[in-house]
Amino acid sequence: xxxxxxPPTTSxxxxxxxxxxxxxRRLGVDPSGHDLVVALAGNPNTGKSTVxxxxxxxxxxxxxxxxxxxDRAEGGFEYHERRYKLVDLPGTYSLLSTSEDEDIARDxxxxxxxxxxxxxxxxxxxxxxxxxxxxxxxxxxxxxxxVNLVDEARRHGITVDFRHLSRELGVPAVGMAARRGTGIxxxxxxxxxxxxSPTSFGGRRLIHRNRRLERAVSHxxxxxxxxxxxxxxxxxVALRLLEGxxxxxxxxxxxxxxxxxxxxxxxxxETVPEEPDA
Amino acid sequence: xxxxxxxxxxxxxRAELPENFRDDIVESLxxxxxxxxxxxLSHGERPARPxxxxxxxxxxxxxxxxxxxxxxxxxxxxxxTIAGAxxxxxxxxxxxxxxxxxxxxxxxxxxxxxxxxxxxxxDGVYLSTAWVxxxxxPPMAIFFxxxxxxxxxxxxxxxxxxxxxxxxxxxxxGKQALTMMMGYGCNAAxxxxxxxxxxxxxxxxxVITNNFSICNGRxxxxxxxxxxxxxxxxxxxxxxxxxxxxxxTVAALGVLTALVVSWGLSRTVLRGATxxxxxxxxxxxxxxxxxxxxxxLIDRTLKVLRRAVTMAAPAGAATWLISNITVADASLAAxxxxxxxxxxxxxxxxxxxxxxxxVAIPANEIVVPTIxxxxxxxxxxxxxxEQGVLLELGTAxxxxxxxxxxxxxxxxxxxxxxxxxxxxxCGTTILTIWHETRSATWTAVATLLPVGLGIVVTSLTAAVxxxxxxx
Numbered sequence: 001x002x003x004x005x006x007p008p009t010t011s012x013x014x015x016x017x018x019x020x021x022x023x024x025r026r027l028g029v030d031p032s033g034h035d036l037v038v039a040l041a042g043n044p045n046t047g048k049s050t051v052x053x054x055x056x057x058x059x060x061x062x063x064x065x066x067x068x069x070x071d072r073a074e075g076g077f078e079y080h081e082r083r084y085k086l087v088d089l090p091g092t093y094s095l096l097s098t099s100e101d102e103d104i105a106r107d108x109x110x111x112x113x114x115x116x117x118x119x120x121x122x123x124x125x126x127x128x129x130x131x132x133x134x135x136x137x138x139x140x141x142x143x144x145x146x147v148n149l150v151d152e153a154r155r156h157g158i159t160v161d162f163r164h165l166s167r168e169l170g171v172p173a174v175g176m177a178a179r180r181g182t183g184i185x186x187x188x189x190x191x192x193x194x195x196x197s198p199t200s201f202g203g204r205r206l207i208h209r210n211r212r213l214e215r216a217v218s219h220x221x222x223x224x225x226x227x228x229x230x231x232x233x234x235x236x237v238a239l240r241l242l243e244g245x246x247x248x249x250x251x252x253x254x255x256x257x258x259x260x261x262x263x264x265x266x267x268x269x270e271t272v273p274e275e276p277d278a
Numbered sequence: 279x280x281x282x283x284x285x286x287x288x289x290x291x292r293a294e295l296p297e298n299f300r301d302d303i304v305e306s307l308x309x310x311x312x313x314x315x316x317x318x319l320s321h322g323e324r325p326a327r328p329x330x331x332x333x334x335x336x337x338x339x340x341x342x343x344x345x346x347x348x349x350x351x352x353x354x355x356x357x358x359t360i361a362g363a364x365x366x367x368x369x370x371x372x373x374x375x376x377x378x379x380x381x382x383x384x385x386x387x388x389x390x391x392x393x394x395x396x397x398x399x400x401d402g403v404y405l406s407t408a409w410v411x412x413x414x415x416p417p418m419a420i421f422f423x424x425x426x427x428x429x430x431x432x433x434x435x436x437x438x439x440x441x442x443x444x445x446x447x448x449x450x451x452g453k454q455a456l457t458m459m460m461g462y463g464c465n466a467a468x469x470x471x472x473x474x475x476x477x478x479x480x481x482x483x484x485v486i487t488n489n490f491s492i493c494n495g496r497x498x499x500x501x502x503x504x505x506x507x508x509x510x511x512x513x514x515x516x517x518x519x520x521x522x523x524x525x526x527t528v529a530a531l532g533v534l535t536a537l538v539v540s541w542g543l544s545r546t547v548l549r550g551a552t553x554x555x556x557x558x559x560x561x562x563x564x565x566x567x568x569x570x571x572x573x574x575l576i577d578r579t580l581k582v583l584r585r586a587v588t589m590a591a592p593a594g595a596a597t598w599l600i601s602n603i604t605v606a607d608a609s610l611a612a613x614x615x616x617x618x619x620x621x622x623x624x625x626x627x628x629x630x631x632x633x634x635x636x637v638a639i640p641a642n643e644i645v646v647p648t649i650x651x652x653x654x655x656x657x658x659x660x661x662x663x664e665q666g667v668l669l670e671l672g673t674a675x676x677x678x679x680x681x682x683x684x685x686x687x688x689x690x691x692x693x694x695x696x697x698x699x700x701x702x703x704c705g706t707t708i709l710t711i712w713h714e715t716r717s718a719t720w721t722a723v724a725t726l727l728p729v730g731l732g733i734v735v736t737s738l739t740a741a742v743x744x745x746x747x748x749x
Contacts, residue, residue, distance in 0.1 A: 045560050090473075096304065124561065127315035131307055152561065157321055165318040179566065206310060210302040216291040223284055241288045243300065252282050 024188060026057025027076035027083070034076060034085035036195045039112070041105055041136060042120035043129045044091030047148040049073075050178040051120055051187075052088040079188050084195075087114065093128075095135045109139050115195045118187070120146045123153035123160055123175070133169065134206055138236040141203030143171040144190040151177040170203040205235055216242060228258045331562050338433070339559075344440045351433070352529060355424045357522035360505050363416035364518075370412035378408055398598055406594030409647045410586045414498045418579045421497060425462070426574040430565035434459045439559060441533065448537045449544025451480035454487070458536060461491030465703055466710040468493075473714070479550045483540050485711055486724045489703045490536040492529055495586070495643045499698050500525050502646055507691035524695065532699050535731070586643035593637050593644050597651050600637075611652060625733055626693040626740025628685070635697075639705065645698070689743045693736040700732030 042048045052058065056075030073088040089105040096102075109117060119136055121129035126147070133145055147160055165173040172190040176183025208214040220238035225231055237257070240248050251257045296302070337343050382404055386396035428434065438455035445454050453475050461468025468488040475481040492500065501521070509521035544550070600611040611633065618636075619629035634648035702725050703711070712721045 045558065126319060127312055130311035130315050134307055134311055152563070159320050161318050161320070165314070168314045168318065179563075204310075206306055208302060209306045209309065210296070210299065213295060213299050213302055216295060220284075220287060220291055223287055227284060239303070241284070242292050242295065244292075249285060249288075252284050 023080050024055070024184065025078040026055070027078055034083045036082060036115040037085045037087065037112070038191055038195070039108060039114035039117045040086060040088045040120065041109065041117055041132070042091055042146075043093055043122065043125070043132055046091065046120045046122040046125075046129065047178050048088055048091060048120045051118070051146060051148065051176075052086060054178050054181055054184055055086055055188075079192060082192070082195075084191075087112070092132065094132060095139075106139075109136060113140075114142075116142050116144060116191050118144045118146050118191060120148050120178075123147050123150045124156055124158060126160065134204065137169065137171070137203040138206055138239070139233055141171060141232065142194050142197075143169075143203060144187065144194055145169060145171060145173040146178075146183075146187050147173055147175045148178050150175040150183070151180065168204065224257075231258070334562060335436070335559065338436045339439050344436070348437060348440060349526060349530070351428065353522050353526045355421065355428070356501065356504075356525045357518055358424060359417050359421040360501055360509070360521045360525075361518040362420045363501075364505075366416040367412060370415065371409075374408040374412050375405065379405055394602075397602065398595055402594040402598030403591045404594075406590045406597070406644065406647050406651065407587050409650075410590040410644055411583065413502055413646070414586055414643065415579070415583055417498050417501050418494075418583065419575060421501070422494075422574040422579050423571050426570045427565045427567065430563065430570055432560050432562045435559050444537055445540065448541040450483045450487075450540040451475045451477065454480070454484040454536075454540070457484050457488060458491045458533075461488045461493060463494055465489055465491065465493045465707040469707060469710045469714055477550070479544075479548045482715065482720060483543050483548055485715060485720070486543065486727060487536040487539050489707065489724070489728045490532045490539070490699065492532055492699060493704075495704060496698055497525075498643065499646055500528055500695060503691060503695050503698070504528075507686075507688070511688070528695050528699050531696075535700065539727070539731070589638075590644045590647065593648055594651070596637055597648055601652070615652070621733075624740065625697070625736040626689045626743065627697065627736065628690065631690075631694060631697075635701065639702075689740060693739055696739065697732050697736055700728050700735055702726070702729045 040048050040052055052073065052075060055077045057077075058073075058075045075086050075088075077084050077086060087108065089108055090102075092102045092105045094102065095106040095109070108114070117136060117140055119129075119133050121133060133143070137143060145165070147162065147165070150160065153160065160175060162173050162175055172193065174183060174186040174190050176187055178184070208217060217235055217238050220241060221234040224237045224241075225234040228234075228237075231237065237248060241252070248257070338347050340347075379400065382400045383396070386400055391399075435456070438452075438459055441455040441458070442452040445452055454472075456474065457468050457471040460471040465488050468491060469485050472481050472484040472488070475484055504521040504524040505517075508524040509517040512520040597611075600614065601609050603610045605613060614633050614636075615629035617629070618632040622628040622630075622632045625632075630652045631645075631649055634645050634652055637648050638645045702708070708721065708725050711724045712718075715721060715724075
């Protein structure tokens, strides 16, 4: 069962300028003693497992079809002397529905609170995949968008303006062709940047077109933000409460909302007691 | 009890919202995604999708041609496997079984090991392990890379697309075709993959019928049976073709059975509406040949082989033991075979085959070597075999042993192939089914239904064959 990690690169390779991921050390299945947690999310068949394998050196089975990974796979890598644990989530089209694979993905993003969430999207199906990116941005803004399969997109005559995409989404967007192993270094840089940033990125918040809904969400979000200082996604919490999310309702009633939804970096650096909710 | 002010506020705000506010959320999402995507992408002159992709899809997902292409591709893969594995199989068998066994025997005499110990270790454990390696390694080393290349290319979702219509008609979820594709690798993985099906009813159908996808462990058994029995019937140049056709037929029967059982379940105990879903056809991608070769050799071939070997060793020991422990004038094996003989006759098989299935419950891969070993022990002594010793035999000799010592006919071989398709899932899969359903009832159904079906089907073919005078 246990896949063998690839042999460690020798020192000569490590310093070679041609090695495009010279600072990457693949740790295989051993994420022990990690400093940071990176989640890998994305639509089915966008190449998440390929990215996962490229980063960890593992050889999780990769197949060209949707719905191949239904479980959570974990692995580790080291970059610039920091150890990362990488969690490969099942591919999902959205986080709205109720199937088990979507639940696994959403619960991990919300309650596992990874330091960085890398959303792998397919350059040839950007519009469809951005739906998921936008949904994830409502939960966390510690996001890197990895636009995969840029080589295939080029074959289809599509080019992506990454600067524009980054600006629109408010989080880094990098292009890659994971099957060929290109773009890994860019991805690692972006992941590191987001992971080490003390403040949250200004990810795009969804403005609801229905004005009554928008008013209700902003109003409730304000109350949530006041109630839980340091919450990064008050609008998402507000929306979930309006939708009747049982887990969050219970957390509010029991005064545990902060431990559920606050920014992991802030939780680590300080321990502000939560205002009792009476 | 005091309610939280935030929750009160939530309730108040929710009451003011229109009923379908969830739809509004989705609409806002889609509109935003469309806007960002449109402004971030620029399209060149070239068409959005290469014409080759379109042409391929037109053929591979065609109502008629799609199925023909599917059959042809599967047949091609099996033919290539069977034709290509013959020579390396003989080489390995020569090396491991003939020479290796002889050397080990010499060594055990040199160390003057007691008879029972050399019998158990050399004749029991070593021989069955060596046999499994010699017979299974070459076909797997050819079959798995070919299958993985098809998967990497993007063909499996097309198969699912072709089957989708049929599954919908059978009252099952279209995604079941995808979980079946996964089952062609490993049924345990296929059962886990049913998590992509939302409706519990349709998911159960998919779990129960996954066993009809022939898994890694059973492909080599079928390929072996097809080669040794059906292939031998044809003149030598056609042998591989006939063998490949027989395996393709069994695989097609598996799909048919899955459809029929799904239909039956969805009309009786698991009634309900069929859900709608969208199936995505990924673009064709040029397979990475070397990487595929490497991963399918390491991940699939060696994994399956390791499992077969770890199971073959204890099964070899068990076979040797039951053949050599004597109770009331006959070996334990002989008593058990007598006990199972009536049922075996009814199913057009025999007591030895059924006993081998009992011994090989943990892993189906080793059914054939166990059958051979038991046949040579209990049947007419042809090649001067000792008790419970698997002799060194080539493909042709294997057939001779089974026909002459075991009294096998064409019916036996055909029914054994059918029974390989239709019998209980392996131990790992049963555990996975329990884990996924958490229901003893459904685990029992998923385990017993295929065996029951196997007994009924083989009994029917046996009755028909005997009535027609073939048996």
